[in-house]
Amino acid sequence: MAPLTAMDFAAILDDIEHAMAARTDRGRVADYIPELARIDPAQFAIAVSLADGRSFASGNADTPFSIQSVSKVFTLALALGKLGDRLWTRVGREPSGLAFNSILQLEHEKGRPRNPFINSGAIVTTDAILEGATPAETLGAILRFIRTAADDDDIHINEAVARSETETGHGNFALAHYMRAHGNLHHAPELTLGTYFHQCAIDMTARQLARAGRFLINAPDMPRMVSPDRVRRINALMMTCGHYDGSGDFAFRVGLPGKSGVGGGILVIAPGRAAIAVWSPGLNAQGNSLLGTEAVERLARATGWSVFG
Ligand code: GLU
Numbered sequence: 470m471a472p473l474t475a476m477d478f479a480a481i482l483d484d485i486e487h488a489m490a491a492r493t494d495r496g497r498v499a500d501y502i503p504e505l506a507r508i509d510p511a512q513f514a515i516a517v518s519l520a521d522g523r524s525f526a527s528g529n530a531d532t533p534f535s536i537q538s539v540s541k542v543f544t545l546a547l548a549l550g551k552l553g554d555r556l557w558t559r560v561g562r563e564p565s566g567l568a569f570n571s572i573l574q575l576e577h578e579k580g581r582p583r584n585p586f587i588n589s590g591a592i593v594t595t596d597a598i599l600e601g602a603t604p605a606e607t608l609g610a611i612l613r614f615i616r617t618a619a620d621d622d623d624i625h626i627n628e629a630v631a632r633s634e635t636e637t638g639h640g641n642f643a644l645a646h647y648m649r650a651h652g653n654l655h656h657a658p659e660l661t662l663g664t665y666f667h668q669c670a671i672d673m674t675a676r677q678l679a680r681a682g683r684f685l686i687n688a689p690d691m692p693r694m695v696s697p698d699r700v701r702r703i704n705a706l707m708m709t710c711g712h713y714d715g716s717g718d719f720a721f722r723v724g725l726p727g728k729s730g731v732g733g734g735i736l737v738i739a740p741g742r743a744a745i746a747v748w749s750p751g752l753n754a755q756g757n758s759l760l761g762t763e764a765v766e767r768l769a770r771a772t773g774w775s776v777f778g
Pocket of ligand 1: 536537538539569570588634641666729730731732756
């Protein structure tokens with residue numbers, strides 16, 4: 470395939486945006502976090518940030534949304550930087566095949582979560598970054614990492630979303646207490662979850678998220694934030710575990726590593742080529758953006774970027 474021009478990218482993204490605007494089945498906005506239930510499902514954005522620094526976007530690409538579990542990619546990078554391979558004594562690297570908030574496997578596997586992208590695994594990962602630091606310092610480090618990657622300081626935590634989840638996050642408290650009972654949570658559940666809820670409540674635009682994702686393509690114009698070895702491994706985990714019990718379907722349809730969040734955002738990586746962010750707040754049955762998935766499926770087909778050829 471001949472290299473795509475700026476005009477090609479603009480046309481591809483506009484086509485996708487038009488197709489998505491016409492869709493009436495837009496999935497269901499997450500309502501278990503009351504603050505997210507208020508989001509208008511009619512919104513859609515797609516942004517592509519290439520390794521050479523060029524960026525393209527279509528739709529509501531400058532509207533901030535709650536990144537939720539997409540934050541787990543950044544905290545995994547930070548935890549690996551802090552603990553190295555020791556992180557894997559506390560969390561596994563296998564897909565769970567279960568819902569993002571499931572507690573089932575934890576009992577069988579003695580409080581060691583399957584992977585860092587399901588809720589239990591992400592809570593352990595945040596607990597690991599908290600070692601020797603306060604929640605405020607830890608959140609500062611997470612924000613600093615994301616702002617540096619995005620080359621943009623205008624990225625903030627949405628306090629209303631954090632509060633909303635703190636008041637209603639009983640399922641996550643159950644996971645945290647269960648892991649604490651097994652000695653796999655080193656801090657009080659309130660402390661670790663306070664940090665976790667705030668990291669999930671970071672707001673970003675699709676344009677900012679695509680830009681921040683460039684640390685996973687070793688973009689040459691960026692400061693090196695993570696070694697190429699770790700980039701490869703984070704991408705592998707995004708491919709196998711980034712969409713919960715919908716990970717196999719995402720790999721089948723899109724063929725690229727991706728991490729979704731219940732705010733309706735997905736960060737997708739075309740290794741070495743581009744970071745892509747899509748956002749459409751309505752979710753499918755697995756809690757992944759319904760139209761976001763379809764949009765990146767179309768993008769991967771139009772660009773030929775699937776890693777499977
Ligand atoms: N903060 C959400 C939770 O813990 C994140 C889930 C998600 O985005 O998939 O339930």
